[in-house]
Amino acid sequence: MNPAPCLRALLWDVDGTLAETERDGHRVAFNLAFEDLGVPWRWGESHYGRLLAVTGGRERLLHDMTQRADAPVPAHEREALAARLHERKNHHYARLVAQGGISLRGGVEALLGEARDAGLRLAIATTTSRRNVEALLGAHLGPQWGRLFDVVVCGEDVARKKPDPEVYLRALQQLQINPVQGLALEDSPGGVAAARAAQLPVLVTRSAYFERATLELATAIGPGLDSRRGWRPALPDHGEGRITLHDLQQWHAMADAVSQVA
Ligand code: XBP
């Protein structure tokens, strides 16, 4: 049997994984954009949860329009309205984030720092717009946040968003590693599907909107990086505190054992 490949890179999803951005961030910002443009639609919390099955904010708007009798009928008018709403939404989202409205999830910053100090490479692999990533990470990690990440692949960089694997395949290509040397961190079924389709092992931190979602293909799944409790597979020791790089390395080695058996 080949020795287990060592973990060389962490590939981070953004929305739901780095931060709980959807309910109190993007959703609120979409509603402010509707208001700005005099559009009578408002997205409630549970309606927005259903809309998250569609990745990409512009795509989500277009999908919602297919269910609304008062949406413009010609396709080019829908596209134009979606583009204007999306631009306004991202403006409001950046403002909300800059005002401190959305924090990073517990354990995220510590694990990023620990991984970086240990010489791992870090990537962002998200279907959200680059502007939103800049707003979120700039607000929490400072203007030099980009130095922490070797690779940043966003929604604009791909032709097909998650669950398509393109965002992960691009990130792997830029990192110049094999998928078995990486570990994706995700929160949603679409994100897990994208990572797995790129042959990446994936760790899931459950987020508010995907608390009960079926996420069978995950290497490990738990409530968040801030606690070592409640994870599957269970960690061999049940020490207190946050999830550490050592924990990730243990799960990563198990993922490899599983894929070698399969
Ligand atoms: C989440 C998404 C995004 C955000 C909104 O991506 O699907 O569409 O909801 O951002 P991920 P945009 O979990 O991969 O980070 O409006 O910029 O699309």
Ligand code: MG
């Ligand atoms: Mg996500």
